[in-house]
Amino acid sequence: MNDQPLAEIGPDRSLLLVDDDEAFVKRLAKAMEKRGFLPETAESVAAGKEIARIRPPAYAVVDLRLEDGSGLDVVEALRESRPDCRVVVLTGYGAIATAVAAVKIGAIDYLSKPADANDVTNALLARGETLPPPPENPMSADRVRWEHIQRVYEQCDRNVSETARRLNMHRRTLQRILAKRSPK
Structure with missing residues (x-):
């Protein structure tokens, strides 16, 4: 799939990536920057909540399970600071209950790890009631x-x-x- 054009992202291209897997978050930040976003990373709930309070982004990708707690706390902080923030929750432990909890508190989508940058971009930019297209090359x-x-x-x-x-x-x-x- 091709990179998304800047016009779809909007004027505020700020993106918060919260994940305690340092290698993954760095790769994702680089890939999202190539797609036109301005990423900022955090590796803990505390750091994610601090960024949400000081510089609330237009977009966020938050891992569900972090070393110091639940990514849902970061999602709640983002919703309080910036209600229009488009949040996607990532997790390596997919479960219906956590997906429902994430969506109830304001996440727009829920992706299982490892998700690639195209999947994340499609989820962040999907509008309305339409679901983003399925991945072109899903893992077996x-x-x-x-x-x-x-x-x-x-x-x-x-x-x-x-x-x-x-x-x-x-x-x-x-x-x-x-x-x-x-x-x-």
């Missing part, structure tokens, strides 16, 4: 599963036994999965 279910396992593995400091316990999986099964290449 196997790839989503593999990404989730890798994320939990990294969060457990690459401890196979702890990762297997948290995923409710046999340690040997997890070792076999980790030894394979990522699915397409």
Whole structure:
């Protein structure tokens, strides 16, 4: 999909990205800047709420689970500071209950991680009752599963036994999965 033209973004191109995954938020910021946004990043609930209070953006992308709390707190702070802010919630842990909670407090869309910059841009710029178009090249279910396992593995400091316990999986099964290449 092509980059979105500036005319669709509007005169205020400010964008707040809140995610505790430093590498992800830097990549997303760079990609969103190429699409015409003016991104500012935060890696915690506290930093996100502070930016929302001082410099409320026109757009925001907020991770649901952050090290110091819930991204929903940032969404609420954004709604208080700037009711017209278009907020998209990202999460690696998709669940209907959290999607409903995010939309109830003012998010315009809810995307599962890892979402690419085109998906995020489409969600931020979608207007009215129409849904953004589905991703052109969505990940396979196997790839989503593999990404989730890798994320939990990294969060457990690459401890196979702890990762297997948290995923409710046999340690040997997890070792076999980790030894394979990522699915397409």
